[in-house]
Amino acid sequence: SQQRATINAVAVNEDGVMVTGDSLTQSLLLLEEIKSFGKVREAVRNQGTGSLLGMVKAGMTDEAVWLYENMEERCRKLKENSLSFDVKIIDSVVKVFSATTRHDSYRPWQNLEVQECGGSFAISGKRILTCAHVVTILNPCTFIDVQRNNSTTLYKARVTKIAHECDLAILEVDNNEFWEGLSALSFADIPLVGEALTVVGFPEHESNVCESGLVTGIKFRQYTHSQTEHLAITVDANIISGHSGGPAITQGKVIGVAFQSIDFKVFKAHISVIPTYVVMQFLSSSEESQQLSSFSSLGLTYTLSNFSKGVLINRISSLSGAHKIMCPLDMMLAIDNVAIRNDGTPFRGEERIDFRYLVSLKKPGDSLLIKFLRSGDVHECDVTLKPVTPHLEVQKYYNRPKYFIFGGLVFVPFSKAYMDDIGYRLPADDPLFTTEIEAKELDVGELVMLSRVLRHDTNRYYEHLERRQVYKVNGVKVNSLKHLVELIEQCSMEYLTLDLQGGEVAELHYASAQEATSEIVELYRVFYSKSD
Template identity: 45%
Template sequence: MAGRVFSNLSAILNVWKKDRSTVKKKQNKRMQTKETCPVGLLKNSVVKVFFASRDYNRTRPWETHTKRCTGTGFAISGKRILTNAHVVELLNEHTSVHVKKRGSTIIYKAKVQKIAHECDLAILEIDSQEFWKGMNPLELGGIPPLKKAVIALGYSRGNKLLITKGHVTSFETKQYLHSDTELLRIQIDATIKNGNSGGPVILENKVVGVVYEGSQTQSFLIPTSIVKRFRTGAEESDQQAVFCSLGLSYQSIKNAQIRNHFKMSSKMTGILINKINLWSGAYGILKKNDIILAIDGVPISNDATVPFWGNKRISFNYLISMKKPGETSLIKVLRRGKEHEYIINLKPVKPHVKVQQYYKRPSYYIFGGFVFVSKSDISKCEQQVVISEILADDINQGYESFKDLQVEKVNKVKVKNLRHLSELIEENHIQDLTMDLEDDKVLVLNY
């Protein structure tokens, strides 16, 4: 009896040892998988970006303050780091950019090689062989499918690299931070905090987007199609803008009455041109009240969208924005009831707020306590001039509410730019100096 019991215990012990061995093997396999996980390997290519610069007060340009911030970047081909333009936006003689590798205490000096505010991207160079040891460039993938799970990598706080999971929820075209044109962006349902800007979003070991904006419930990515276009443009040209725009304002024509007014057939769809900018490649070719029916053979719907993926639709601007400056588009329009086709030479995006403001002290002019600055840079000769600040003085008492208004005319003469405004004021020989402001407001100074 005892022998049989011992025999049974021995058998149980052998089974237990075998099971334990199997469990250990599985645990070791899981640990090995975790350690050699592709995402784990990608972490070493993600860096923390440190930025410091002296910023000029936009309303009181003679005042400055030091701006400091941190962001995220990652290695791309050619021993370069990709990050957001807004992370390193203030490029002047006081700018300082540094990067730090994951798990390291060494901070390396970086230089901004290329920056494009219209797509919020920048490329950094680090002149150090030591820095690039163990750093592998991340591979750029394509546009991720809807509802697909993705992983965002970034340094939100401190020196720890955080992993945030989310899902792709939508695609849309929107204006980026410093741009006046619409570019494609991807939305994910992940909470991305400050410091993550410029970090990669990963799907199947490839980068599918760059974080540039976020909130408590959602975050937005720059798709790799934009990244690739920016990178190619940086390698091919020194020009600031690498994206295109038709340079016109328009309205959707979903109302049947307006479509009938412009003699559109029941099968026609499109958008109505309201205005064409002087710098547009379409200026002098397309006209106000033309109906754009199609671009490069792609029909535009009455809500100004075109097909994207499956049953998804996005703004027609996507068709233009991804082309290179100098390329052409075939525009089909309806004009006075007749269809026409025109080849338009595309021109680069013109940012509304001049890019130079991120590089040097802004120009200003003070008269009667009013501080005048240029708001835009349509061309070297044409600027919008606004009252950025009103310094308290008896001469401007009662005009406190005129701050931020554009100056349209001085003594009935249209203001061309900031220098022109100063000349009109300095050369005034009549007792009352009159300024016509926006919203039909009038400013009169007697001096």
């Protein structure tokens, strides 16, 4: 009863107007910062609702204060957005069903059946735009169906273009019946911070669901699907699985594609939207492959300077167009005559944005005019942007998972897919989570895991060493799975010694383990002891 009284109290603003729906959800977040329900009850009884909200405000974090102070404006914008929303747009949003098989990262010689459901929408040229992770794996066992709004008919679709790096894909449907009366949606530019929008999607077992919110930020953010950073629009709306691939709409036009949620400490209902300029880059770029990304990069790392202008160059890749032109410790001052500030590059009016935005507007092969400071002198140079090798996480979508079995010990490279497959069922203190942190924080090569122990007399008592990182083989530091295979296969010592995470050591009699490997793979019905 105390909780209900509290909710009813906070659901009224200082003017006595009820706060409902989406705004009520945000209001309830403020309750988490009230330390005592007793104080709330006393405030309601003795001083009224207005004083209650003043008390709530006094105990809030800065983010929650901002939310409270802008609540009235937020409600007004959401109401205007709701009234102006054209429901006919929903008819252009399409539900996507995909079913396929993929390799099990924990048992890489086996397949798992995967089913996904998400949103998409019609664009020009009789094409459907969705997220890559909605269709993800493309192989002969992949089947994709699409379903129009308020229809029970499924139509066969196929992927004609996909880029895992930016998490986007294009579908096409050959059946002309599907396209009858289906209007293509048009795109608009990046919205303003504070602008209201609506995200349309198809949560599982539901018809279309629209969620509204305000744009709260525009910044570079990691795309979970590829582990690479691109510009993303942050919106304080709440979406669930099934909204991915759906359009984010404002003033009747698409400003982006919903693709992932964000878990903030205070705002627990935030989503990221792929902005339209990334979509346009994807639509006009060359095909992504295992070797080449469809996006360009300067190929350097940097830190913010202590001055108001410029960023300090730390390292330049030998594959970068700036290699042998710029040097570490150079101060990059401007790109294409747009000044770089350590608080962000001027974007629109008072808005600031990461300078990488200027680079991301270009395609591989385009050039940039870069102004930089070296030893007190200002220099200018033209740098040609080169295509880059996709992130390891992107490459994995084009490869069979790698593994190596020796003496019943199964070795695999650490990856996001591996973490996703088994991380959810492990206790919080499992060593695998330490490896995940190390992979994110350290600039290292491929981490190698002792993933499983296929029990056999030759590896008896080592089953507790599963999911541990392999540091060394016979005293030599391991830098990739390929390197580990070479070290083991070329071993000339009587015993094979593995230094593992947590100070653990595994020691196998080399000849016995080598002889037992063929017996173990046959016993466990594994076709090959190592991947191609």
